[in-house]
Amino acid sequence: MAGEGIAGRTLWRLTGKDVLTFLQGLVTNDVLPLGRGPGLVWTGFLTPQGKYLADFFVIRREGDDDSFLIDIPEPLAASTLKRLTMYRLRADVQIAPADGLHVTRGTGPAPAGALPDPRAPSLGWRAYGPDTGGPAVTDWAALRVAAGVPEYPDDLLPDDSYILEMGFERLNGVNFRKGCYVGQEVTARMKHKTELRKGLRQVRLDGPSAPGTPVMAGDRVVGRLGTVAGDRALAYLRHDQAEGPLLAGSSGVFPE
Known part of the structure; x- marks a missing residue:
């Protein structure tokens, strides 16, 4: 089944032997399962004070044994990638545009290689390849509202939003067993010591x-x-x- 194109997203490719351990110490979700095979993880990237900077998908496609993709809102890409580069230090990680690849999505039968959107079953699947996709015919905003799924820029505000207040735990966007990441202390304190x-x-x-x-x-x-x-x-x-x-x-x- 042909997918629908998505405006306002950009794809970046991460390569190098340290990609997953590098991301694991920075983002809110557990990305290490992607080391075992294809998958799609939605995660947040926070300030040290625990406030939202960006959210994105980390993808391992079938056949991509040595590279991973980041699917991120285009307006957040430059600042996010600059920070990732700042944290890279001596890690074996290279970040470059994923030229020739596009993201498509749909709610019907998934094509080969597509991956389920981890935020909510009603959001269907996402696929990554050379196909630019057809025009949007699905009311994606209505699906997100019905499932309580926030997105930048209408719901998620950089340097302002706290991810637990925005439903990231319910939507599989944060893992409390994975260990430390940027902003983890504030997020854990909100989880265990305060009532939202x-x-x-x-x-x-x-x-x-x-x-x-x-x-x-x-x-x-x-x-x-x-x-x-x-x-x-x-x-x-x-x-x-x-x-x-x-x-x-x-x-x-x-x-x-």
Whole structure:
């Protein structure tokens, strides 16, 4: 089955004998299973203070025994790759554009070599190859909202978002048994020692509104809208204050 193309993504190839151990010490998820065979891992990359910098997929394709791909939002690629290069030191890791490769996706029968999206079954599969894919016919925003899956830039904000508040644990984006990584101490403390007072919620809207619109409870800002898909949206809300009538602009907001 032909896949749909994805705008705004870029692919990079990582080669060298230290790729997986290098990434393992930097990102939120466990990438070492990719050393055993093809797979797709979604992970976050954080500041030392535990705030989101980027999220991306790490991919090992069938037949790629000595290289891995990173599938990342294009606007985040330059800054992320600069940081990865800074951390590389003497590790045997080379990073270069994956020229000639594209990412496609779909929700129907998966073509050979495609890999399931690890965030949610409803998001189907992703494939990496020379095919640029066809036009998008699936309402991917609606699928993400229904599954509670955030994305940059509407939901995930660099130097601002905390991944546990944005659902990374539920969506298989963080591993608490893998050992240290950048931002691990803050993330672990949020997991084990605090009750999250803010987080991502699915909401219903009774009128039009746009991502980034503040959510108001009276004269108090209690959150902001993220991805909007028709009359459904994701919203980042303060759990203890998002009560009573809520408005985003002139539209009512109803947590679900």
